[in-house]
Amino acid sequence: MDITTQLTRFHKMLAQVLKTNTFYKQKLTDAGINLPNEIQTVSDYQQLPFTTKDELSSNQVSHPPYGTNLTFPLEHYTCLHQTSGTTGSPLRWLDTKESWDWWGKCWRDIYDAAGITSADRFMIAFSFGPFIGFWSAYHGAQQLSALTLANGGFTSEQRIRAILSNDVTVVICTPTYALRLAEVAEQEGIDLNKDSIVRVTIHAGEPGASLPATKQRIEERWGAHAYDHAGATEVGAWGVMCRPQAGVHLNEDEFICEVLDTETDTPSDEGELVITNLGRVGMPVIRYRTGDYVKLKPTPCECGSQHRVLDSGVIGRIDNAIIIRGLNVYPATIENIILKFPDVIEFAVRAYKTETLDELEVQIETTNPNPTDTALAITSAIRDALGLRAIVKVVSHGSLPRYELKSKRFTDER
Ligand SMILES: [Zn+2]
Structure with missing residues (x-):
């Protein structure tokens, strides 16, 4: 029209x-x-x-x-x-x-x-x-x-x-x-x-x-x-x-x-x-x-x-863009990077502050028998796409929350 x-x-x-x-x-x-x-x-x-x-x-x-x-x-x-x-x-x-x-x-x-x-x-x-x-x-x-x-x-x-x-x-x-x-x-x-x-x-x-x-x-x-x-x-x-x-x-x-x-x-x-x-x-x-x-x-x-x-x-x-070390990052961008790894079944992201720095932590549940490989690969994928150093941690199956409506996978604790 x-x-x-x-x-x-x-x-x-x-x-x-x-x-x-x-x-x-x-x-x-x-x-x-x-x-x-x-x-x-x-x-x-x-x-x-x-x-x-x-x-x-x-x-x-x-x-x-x-x-x-x-x-x-x-x-x-x-x-x-x-x-x-x-x-x-x-x-x-x-x-x-x-x-x-x-x-x-x-x-x-x-x-x-x-x-x-x-x-x-x-x-x-x-x-x-x-x-x-x-x-x-x-x-x-x-x-x-x-x-x-x-x-x-x-x-x-x-x-x-x-x-x-x-x-x-x-x-x-x-x-x-x-x-x-x-x-x-x-x-x-x-x-x-x-x-x-x-x-x-x-x-x-x-x-x-x-x-x-x-x-x-x-x-x-x-x-x-x-x-x-x-x-x-x-x-x-x-x-x-x-x-x-x-x-x-x-x-x-x-x-x-x-x-x-x-x-x-x-x-x-x-x-x-x-x-x-x-x-x-x-x-x-x-x-x-x-x-x-x-x-x-x-x-x-x-x-x-x-x-x-x-x-x-x-x-x-x-208002949901996460500003981390001066970079403006949308949760969707991070999701798109993480879910490119088919062995990741669930994830959660949190931003927090140490005494000196903003940190971004990603937790993943994975089916990879060598989970550290996936964690390392996600770390470098985030670095390549966003120029951002993230801490990627592997957690046990079923330990992250599941959602029926909108997910709450991103938390900003700063
Ligand atoms: Zn069309």
Whole structure:
């Protein structure tokens, strides 16, 4: 979608928001915007103020429980979800029937791009807590009229049995959990690659499926094509991987997306992703700073879509970059180095401070009968890729934690 069409849709949303949404009405009039058609060009749009997560959080704290970013009376809303609250208090987010259907539509775009049809059978492997991602994936699968298995509260063993006995073809979960399920299957004597007919896996919540080493590992264990997806509770399901699987498209039919230099806030090929959603009038975000660090591909995608492509999906959270001895390192970069070693089954990384220096320690579980070889090889791979000396330690099997949702493999103790 070109910017003119995007702005037409944005005007429609603004017409309603400027009337009845206290939060944005205040914010936009403070910025001198009183009517939708005052935003006519890209540069007008770029003058609009950013929205930040801190701002939304403090708005909900001062106007509990939902804040003032509401365009309609409460009885218009049908769904309530919340963020994990790993950084600060959880954000509550409401959807109307219309905006919830819009979420479903965004997921159908993801399914279409991966060649998934109503003949597929879905397992959305997730505990179905308050996090929006998988509920919305479920809603999209229902819109597609595909058979979807309920599995909240299942153990990993129960999920594997359900995948096999119901001929599931599509599995949606975090990349961490895809590998965990494969590990549990192996312990049960099941080879998911041979014994299941899963052909597509879709992953969200972590960068994994855009990291070549992790993607390859998932595809080998499952015998399926692994697709990356990215989105956020406050924003929507904006990331779409197409069949050439060469990066993640921004869904520019449903979102206005900018990539801004993290120091100057000016348009750049690399930096923070800033998004306005176009289909969530009831509780929208306008120029929202996602905190996601991304890199645009310079060339259009071979699939023919005009939507721009992010080279490696979401590379990391801007505030999660580990600065060690002056180097800015994203956890995903380290993961991609470690998981290139097929004998590594689990790992953990911690940064800590000695009296004089920052240190980076990597713990690994490995199947190599000579584990020190792997430790030495990882030490030199990290040094070659990042110019960084890391301390790599071998730990015993099963001693590192396993995860069902997002992993917590990186800790900064400084
Ligand atoms: Zn494409």
